Amino acid sequence: MSDLQDLVTVAEQRDWLAAAPADTIGRGARPDRCRQRVSGRARFDRLAADPRFDPLIAPVRRYLARTMPFPRRTELSRWSISALPGTNQNTWPRLFTVTVHFLETLYAYAPVDEQHRTLFALNVDADLPWERLTEQFPAVHARPARPGVLHLEVEGARNLMRLLDADGVVAAARRLNLELMNSGPSMQQRHHSFDLADCLLEPVTEPAGEPLRLGLYFDALGDVPRAEDRYRRAAFAGDAEAAFRLGELHSERGDTGGAESWYRLARDGGYAGVRRHPLAAATHALQQRGHDAWEDGDPETAARQFLLAAEAGATQAYLSAGDVLAERGRPDQAGDAYRRAARCGYPGGWFGLGVLLDEDRRHGEAQNCYRRAAVMGHPAAMYELGWAHECRGELGAAEGWYRRAVRAGHVDALVQLGDLLARRGDTGAAASSYRRAVKAGSGAGLVRVGLLHERDGEYDDAEACYRRAVERGHTQAWNELGHLYAERGEHARAAGCYREAADAGHYEGHLYLGDLHDEQGRHDAAEQCYRLAAAQGDEVAVTRLGGHFLDLGELDAAEPLLRAAARRDPEARHLLDVLMQERSRLATPAAERKAAVR
Template identity: 35%
Template sequence: MHRKDEGEEAVREWQRAAEAGDPDGMAALGFLLQEQGDTQGARTWYQRAAESGHTAAMSNLGLLLEEQEESEGARAWYQRAADAGLPAGMYNLGLLLQKSGDAEGARTWYQRAADAGDAEAMNTLGALLLGEEDTDGARVWWERAAQAGHIGAMSNFGNLLKLRGDTDEARSWYRSAADSGDADAMFNLGLLSAEHGDIEGALTWYERAADAGESDAMYHLGVLLAEEGNPEGAAAWVQRAADAGHVGAMDGIGVELYQQGDAEGARTWWQRAADAGHANAMYNLGVLLWEEGKSEGARMWLQRAADAGDPEAMDALRGLDGAA
């Protein structure tokens, strides 16, 4: 109740400032109203602040309009904020342009925001450049963003360093990101530990990442526990990974159930993984259907697995065609 009263008092305070013509008050009132779910009120006050030249309100109004699928209006306000020198406006304009397929325009505005010190823009620019196979450019911007404290960039920079064989430097950046709570970095530290034979380190980092919700870490932890002679722990983590949507774990559970004679259970998990695009699960499902005499469904799943590049499915289809 106390917090609600404080929130209402804040709204009243900023409303007085806004109605007195203070652009900061208008922008702050818009933000508070948006937090409370009053998007129409927020839009009104953002608009008034933006029209008074408040650059942050311009960007926030753009975000609100984009959420309401008014992309042209959003773009106009992002552009005004960007032209006024607001890094957040430049970055948001870049995101909108990238979504619309204008990679060149996106790069231009990411670059301007990054040059202005926006770490989020640096990280996103790095990802865009990597997608264009400009690894040197990606490295420059990820390193700058990482040094500026961007956690995702620390992890991304670590990935790039690892690919280039600089595992010590990669581990250092992963550790910085992991210490800041980045689950992907924790998982990558687990992978590095496993690759260097440090099983205890791998188990520690996989478990930390898994506890933080990283499904790849759950699966790898399960696999490593199985290799270390802990089948119960392995089964529990693989199950958690599958429940979290990890398709490899779903496929693995299907294999385990099939080996135990539970074809129905295997079918359920293989179907889920196959529907999610896992090629090996498509193959396994196709083989199971063939064994059950369901040739049409079997051929469909084997074909889908083959189209996804599964070599065993390709061989199976050739065998079926030769026997026909």
């Protein structure tokens, strides 16, 4: 026995579950709490003022009508709806959330920096065959949410309305909602918005008018069956625009032949509309599937999904396609995707092209791309321009670009700006820049502050900074922590830190561990560490390895290493000179050497 039976008898539950879904809410009594209604009105008023509010009413009303048993009777006690809940308000703020027992079964949200969008998340019973659903309705993105629950996501009120017409979705939502209602009351009753529920549960007047106008109205809502019915009436009466709209509906469901027939009829009737891409409504789902494939290690599928989304109208997906293709080592295809993004007005396209050109050592062309991106406000492009000027010794220009990047929100630019100021001798300004970076979440900033503490002899504070940097994911801080312990003579702890850095992918950890072994006379262990660092491209480790062989008298092993490193490393050039002198000495006969000594 459950308390739900006090509201809806077992027979009513059974009959409701077996009945065909209807869009009627009913006219039964509803609960009301005057104080709660008044206390929640400010949030509702803010929601109602949002331009996204009106379009979501019809699909949410349909959801309640089709998936909640006797929604007016079970309101508040078994399901509740909150207006502008505080969930994820700094990242993915929500417009509303429907809760049944403990589970959020439907909610609308958008990224905090894209508040013109409306994404709907719907949880249903996991027995729904979601692979078939996504094939039938490409605009939905599906993934398992928890045992027994499938998470469906669409963008836009129109797509939510269409999702509720897709095979099996309402039945799966009904099964989950009824099971949850039988498990207990809504756990968010105190946040229920009665004013919002009024908009969803009170009777509404059906619109009236000419068939085409009604068809456009229902089409915008996503009520495709009624839109198609009105379009057909208008088309059979000779309306060419209605025929074109029918072509759009057929194209959207993948019926190319039917779409062409209606398009032809519209054209013959004198109506020349702009055709919508068949996947125009599916761009969000395509991008989500692209990200899923990328995370699952399937970059081919990821790039294909991103390109489909871009061609269907979500042109920002060209950037993601470029990133995937660049990661796959296909610079030509990645460059094409980035160029398309740039032509569509995305500064990230120019930035991506700049990175590819830099990797191809075409630095002048890369900086031209960075400049175009920077002019359009791209923070990372400003940073790269600052770095390029700094590498050329043009410190004034570098500082200017770093400051622009800082104003645009680039955290690493704060660190680099601090380094530039420190090099100039302005330690106070450098420390201020580092601390701003720390406040913005920078692990590199913590390392720089730690180095300042270490310089001033504040070793405990330095250690704390390095450990906080590691906790923030800046694993290179293990090396600094190792240096601190090595200076203290705590060699075992230093070695442990260097190993942590190396295990995190920082080959310098192998180099520093090798130096530690070498200082302690463990030359074989040092050689092994130097080899590991050199294999990962550390030129200093190549010099160390060459010097190690030189000390052992293994000149043939040392020479190729020192010659390779001597192109850039002054120490390697010095050691190579020592090696050549040793070769000359060994080539001189012993008698001549003795005579030279006399």
